[in-house]
Amino acid sequence: MNDQKPDSADMLLGYQSQRLQDLIEEILHCCKERTSHLSKKFDIPEAELRCLMLFGEERYLTAKGIAQKLDVAKSRVTKIMNGLIHKNLVESTDDPKDARVKLIGLTQEGQRRSKELGAIMTDLHQKLLLEFEPEQRKMVISCLEVLRSSMEAVKNQMV
């Protein structure tokens, strides 16, 4: 294939990596727009929405747990919780077993909103998949799977 041009493989790689960089940036931008759109639609800050979606299985979460799941500092969680409590979407009760921790749970309204949000997200990603042919869908997912692993791998190589 590259018997004439000496470094055509390198050029291809260069071209492809630029393309990859652009694509990732565009996808990132798209996701950011989606998040901000939902935040405006629900009239709830993005961080609070993200938090609202954490209550999938569990009935109660702790501030520490939320901090880990959201990957933010504990102090950030306090602030987010204040917003959610103020909006009556979440309520906190003392853990009977340990007076240090507070159990945070969704209110009725919180559950409603959380479900609504979850449904929108699921619907969104389903629509995304439906843009592909059924046979392609598996491929897209496995593609992203490898991409994610590669990103982790490359991240760990970073200085």
Next chain:
Amino acid sequence: MNDQKPDSADMLLGYQSQRLQDLIEEILHCCKERTSHLSKKFDIPEAELRCLMLFGEERYLTAKGIAQKLDVAKSRVTKIMNGLIHKNLVESTDDPKDARVKLIGLTQEGQRRSKELGAIMTDLHQKLLLEFEPEQRKMVISCLEVLRSSMEAVKNQMV
């Protein structure tokens, strides 16, 4: 395969869309970490780094142009520029043709940093590609290409 369960296609779609959602979130998180890592490494805020990378071809940019490229308000650009000027990475001169506009260009140091940053980004994405077999690379890119288009399409469907 699905001769017994009636709605296994729906279940598959549901499963896949959940998987897609998780994957996108993980990839997003990875990108965010990368950005924040570079910001710390260069000791320059993320927005300023993003701006620094805008000077690829053009010698000069205007505040308006930067605002469009970064997709932020003009007032935000003023602030970012103050930071960059203060760090001596960028300098602004009056446009001789139109006294309203200021031409913003990289200083020597700014050019150095900009190049350095670009090299790191390219290297990063090259490493990412090298995690794949050569035949797979094309596929990953076309996958992302379709994914991006689909996202745009779905975005336009959003209420």
Next chain:
DNA sequence: CTAATATTCTTCATGCTATGAACGATCAAA
């Protein structure tokens, strides 16, 4: 030529995101 309108950038007030240090309360273990 001039008055009205556009454009370009800045300033200011506001609000969200996020961190880290310091702190008080509580728990667990030596």
Next chain:
DNA sequence: TTTGATCGTTCATAGCATGAAGAATATTAG
């Protein structure tokens, strides 16, 4: 029972981002 760890909060700080208002300049219509 002291000592050390854990949990949540408060506070100071910094970055991100917008939109309204304004000053300077350009353009255009009359």
